[in-house]
């Protein structure tokens with residue numbers, strides 16, 4: 001692998017940047033691998049990378065039906081935070097946060113991780129009580145957090161309407177200074193390049209169309225490019241996971257919904273942190289390019305069409321303009337949707353299944369980007385050892401039958 | 417944007433007046449005490465989530481406030497039929513696939529397909 005550095009940049013400038021090496025190979029599928037990862041999103045690619053790097057499993061294929069990162073990974077609003085209420089989820093997201101903090105160095109790829117802080121704004125007394133409870137829980141778990149009053153919020157975000165005249169006046173917020181944003185496609189590409197360098201085969205335009213199962217043990221997958229064998233298969237397919245599970249004769253408690261985001265025309269730097277509001281339901285940050293990055297809510301109905309409905313966009317922009325009257329005349333440039341796999345307790349599923357050797361990592365719904373490194377790391381450990389990693393273990397499918405749910409619905413602010 | 421026919425009001429209204437309420441035809445176990453943890457979990461949490469024909473419950477929230485059912489395609493978002501509570505769907509995943517196959521060979525069928533599409537504006 002050609003290492004990236006400032007020196008390299010200067011060197012390649014001399015040849016007009018025309019001689020950069022390709023970032024990864026485009027291999028032909030082998031007959032068999034030790035591990036197959038289905039789904040070349042951030043979570044699948046991170047899993048492959050940590051399998052190779054931390055656990056010495058390099059005979060790995062990542063099978064992706066489209067292009068790397070073309071699912072939710074490069075469609076999200078890139079918010080990264082770890083201020084979740086319950087111990088189980090706090091452990092998982094904070095594990096990810098610690099990995100984010102060294103990620104660009106680790107994979108020698110600038111993922112533009114920017115710890116600009118995240119505000120989860122409260123507009124009602126109940127919001128504020130929930131915020132206090134969550135921040136206290138976070139601090140007990142060693143996760144940074146502060147409760148701010150309206151003045152504190154105003155000081156951080158001068159352009160936000162924190163006056164008493166607002167339709168939903170801002171009463172305060174939780175503030176996680178270590179939280180922030182990262183560049184989502186760089187995360188997919190960075191993991192892909194680093195995994196490829198360790199020998200992982202990235203098979204794009206290859207769709208898994210079925211699982212090969214004999215006597216309750218998986219031994220491979222059917223694809224549009226022929227069968228590929230492996231005794232360990234990790235399925236990391238986000239919105240398509242329900243369909244994948246059905247192919248293996250497994251049920252998952254997931255529903256797939258469209259979730260939208262939109263970006264404005266680029267404007268001068270005006271917002272240097274991330275603002276999320278559960279109550280009026282909108283969240284916003286400004287990218288380094290200058291566009292405002294705005295996230296909407298899910299469409300309430302099930303859907304697999306990667307687009308969303310206009311009423312949802314309208315509601316979101318109402319919420320944004322309510323909080324930021326100054327943005328009322330900013331024009332929106334692009335709008336798109338991803339298919340998110342929502343889980344009844346708003347927590348992911350990292351689990352073995354009743355098919356031996358077949359694992360699922362899904363159910364991240366509207367908020368899994370922030371978990372990408374942590375999810376990949378603990379899932380890789382689980383696949384390598386055949387036992388779920390202690391951080392992953394509480395997220396088993398069984399919890400929906402035993403009742404040991406991890407309810408992160410309201411508590412984690414807006415669900416992203 | 418959906419344009420939905422409410423079977424109780426008897427007219428098409430905009431999506432904004434309605435709320436989707438998830439998968440239709442889920443019945444509560446008759447005898448909860450005799451239900452195993454597995455069956456109870458299935459009833460509460462596990463849904464079909466198909467890529468294709470889906471039967472779902474909707475409520476005309478700011479209209480007549482009645483619940484009813486829609487059969488809808490989850491990829492094309494086409495509304496295939498609307499039916500009242502207590503009624504059964506006439507279009508299912510199985511017969512829809514058969515109908516689709518036949519339709520491509522039969523122009524008349526295509527015309528009736530077009531009729532189904534009236535419920536949707538994408």
Ligand SMILES: Cc1cc2nc3c(=O)[nH]c(=O)nc-3n(C[C@H](O)[C@H](O)[C@H](O)COP(=O)(O)OP(=O)(O)OC[C@H]3O[C@@H](n4cnc5c(N)ncnc54)[C@H](O)[C@@H]3O)c2cc1C
Nearest residue numbers: 039041042043065071072073076077079208338368369370
């Ligand atoms: C609009 C939007 C905003 C969001 N905002 C945030 C946010 O601010 N913060 C946050 O933390 N999270 C956010 N999320 C959620 C986050 O994007 C996802 O949880 C996360 O990216 C999931 O990553 P993944 O790798 O599991 O899935 P994906 O990136 O979706 O990857 C799954 C891959 O599997 C592939 N696949 C599916 N079926 C098959 C098959 N049969 N064969 C081969 N390949 C297959 C797909 O093509 C896809 O590339 C948002 C999501 C959306 C849509």
Ligand SMILES: [Zn+2]
Nearest residue numbers: 422425476480
């Ligand atoms: Zn009505």
